[in-house]
Amino acid sequence: MGDSDNLVVGQKVLAIGNPFGFGGTLTTGILSSMDRSIQTEEQRLEGMLQTDAAINPGNSGGPLLDSHGNVIAINTAIYGQQGNIGLGFAMPVNRAKAMLDEFTKNGHISRPTLGIRALPVSGDLAELLSLPTSGGLLIQQVERGSAAEEAGLRGPTKNAIVGNYRIGIGGDFITAIEGEPVEGNDTLQKVMNRKRGGDPLVLTVFRNGKKEQLKVKLGSAPAQL
DSSP states (O other), X not given: OOOSSSOXXXXXXXXXXXXXXXXXXXXXXXXXXXXXXXXXXXXXXXXXXXXXXXXXXXXXXXXXXXXXXXXXXXXXXXXXXXXXSSOEEEEEHHHHHHHHHHHHHHSSOEEEEOOEEEEEEOHHHHHHTTSOTTOEEEEEEEOTTSHHHHHTOOOOSEEEEETTEEEEESSOEEEEETTEEOOSTHHHHHHHTTOOTXXXXXXXXXXXXXXXXXXXXXXXXXXXX
């Protein structure tokens, strides 16, 4: 079993499965992207790894490996109905480990929920918005009744037009999660993959010109398998 928290887009990956009943088939490709969200007929899958390694019906549940043979993800879905078109998706193995641990302990599986929608902002854009240029996640929405709302996280108070985009501003700017600086949109997902419903989550937010820490008690929802 490998570690899915330190993957790099472009690295070689290998998929093993039984596509169309052809047992023990091995295909190769690269890691195309991370933290993808896709909508299937039954549910929405979030925080998925994307690969161009050929994945077809029959691959689901098989491992996605790195070049050293470590399992980094579980092949889960493809884009489209007919077969491989170079868009396959896999669940990061660290999330699968957490699910297995929870099932072993409690007999059921849930996923932690925070309840925000956020936009990664850094550099010149952050400076333009009077935010720390080191970067972070600018909250665009706080869901009603969510763990984020209960913890007092704040959404935008007004909108700004930047280029051709409308951005909500005035809300909390998350600069660190569990003490780990935010380096991209996947930082939050990596931390959430190690959490369970009811666990505490410590966020460092930039609010009213200064940084402060907020402790959130995560909510839970049925896991998306």
